[in-house]
Amino acid sequence: MSPIFAQDANVNEGKTLFVGKCQSCHAPDMKSNSTGPALGGVTGRWEDAGKLHEWIRNNQKLIASGYPKAVEVSKISSTAMSTFPDLTDEQINSVLAYIEAKASGALDKDKGNAGAAGGAGAEASSQNNIMYGVVSLILALVALVLIYVNFNLQKAARDAEKVKAAPSLPVYRNKTYLAIAAIVLFIVGGYFTTKGMINVNRQIHYEPEQPIFYSHKVHAGINQINCLYCHGNAWESKTAAIPSVNVCMNCHKTIQKYNGPELKNKEGHVVDGTKEIQKLYDYAGFDPANPDAWDASKAKPIEWVKIHNLPDHVYFNHSQHIRVGNVQCQTCHGEITGMDEVYQFSELSMGWCVNCHRNTKVNFNVDSTGGNQYYSIYEKFHNDIKSGKMDSVTVKDIGGLECQKCHY
Template identity: 55%
Template structure:
């Protein structure tokens, strides 16, 4: 026996269907979580900063998913518990994976499910895209949303059929009932749609506002196609040769043309290196790009080569990694003092043909790094940082065994004025 009016039942069912559709659209699959948290250091089939992860559940303690959860939440604490993890840490020269306490057990399990179900690389050549660029996270949310909307439409049709059948039954039994209120005048439906519109609209407005100024995956076209994969990867040119101020200054510096010409006065054709591709898989003519460099530098190659500085002009490079004007960031403070590798923020730059912004560079992303990044808390020898000598309490805690490591947050890395002043 139904104790609620049919209009209320219909409204409740419709609201539930729209709510399920809304939740489904926000569902994250394992690939999305992997891309957001793991892909900067791990790949499935090759070693990056960390080991390849395909088949990880067949190795050592990882056959038990509970151990994987403990490892992700606290790698430093889990390492001493098994010979396998001790050997793994030694093979990585003591470099320890940062902890991810914010990931729930369900999210970690979904990452493992994705690793297990991800297709193996094909035998044919992969589509040549910018290596290290953020990958698409799949269309699972879209599929869930479409299914939910289809189910909602079917439910509406069935409710209308039920209403018509009930009306026929009442007419046959000569039961007089008031005429139903039209859909567009029904207060329950109007209120329900207003609430749904407010909740969904508010969510997307807030999400868009949070994302203002963020451009993860940004990959603009530059005046000269410069392949970091060829220069930093294949030819092993040190980052500091071109970005010479990265260890000493706030800015890493875009190299001037004379730095490029140090090599390209002699290298005037691209012949022996690997093929270069843009983000769409189109092959780039490396020799033509070198000629563009000559045009900007005012250099005429060949016998009797001439270099006319008066004809030189600077390429209009498009800045990729941008921070808001109210944020202070110093490269030297991170690279020289913090010993942070370029790849930590810029992704696997040595594998990118065309550079893209690999990290979100959001405040939350920076704060999480400050919470996890351990510092070399030493000031006694010639390699130490004398600034750390003022932290007498921490040094006493180290000596007494109360602390065994220190992170950036312990020395004020979460204070607002560190980055905003």
């Protein structure tokens, strides 16, 4: 990889940008051709890094200028590349760094190392738990010994002074024992009750059976259909929305048989993809033997079972997160491109959202080349960044933890 792309390149940010902007046309392994060519080694194929940046921002303009490399690349695919005028040089460098790291296999090695480190961390954590358990057991034994010694010393003192001991009471009538038992039960019962109530309605791993077996792995993963093709409302409104039957039929009017990899439901049973397409036709009122006679007005909506549910008093706006905040779908929904039947990946709790707001940086670098112009009103933060008091601004800093932001 050229050094100009390695400097200050954030591979993690590059991955996020690649998934959101590039993966719909370019293969994620960087080695296979898709709608667009394989991207592995792209930095070495362009002698002028500045021209590569121009190509990514507006390839049509560079082609029109007659730049030889741009004209050459434009002939590789019949599909015109999208333009990305909003990307900064740093963001482009991050994307290129991710492409080269992925193509070289460096990320797979890091993943293996991370797995080993994770295993070592888990082993260390297990050892710590054992150590704490042993220490707790020793302290408990010491406490019992001290109680026994204290009891015998008191008995010896009474015998020496010839004081008659009070008659012993059975355990169930001893107020001290009853009080201790009540306190222990209150603490243990309160802990488990609180823990159980906190998880009410979080629905993690909730995976209901749907009327049609729709595989996101096949559609968004293998065929790389952009999420916004079906959930376009997520770009411009509060809700992501469920696509209508007509959207499905845009493709399945011609794709009438399933020829992809074997499908299995969560119980491990094989699913017949072609039969699932026929279910779609039943909802659409479509006869594949007579496609020209299809009357779309007779279609009925598919009764999908909603998976992700928020309390009624919670306000969440998809467009604010996806379009303004550049949050990727996978952040909340998990690796959706690898799921056959979708399940709830994140807990979607208040604490989960608040932690995200505390850690997520906003696109605050407002200048002539980039940044969200809305943030120009935060003069204090700009001054603090210039003076070195702050190095970045998070959602928390711009009011992301205020109650009325999320609650009506």
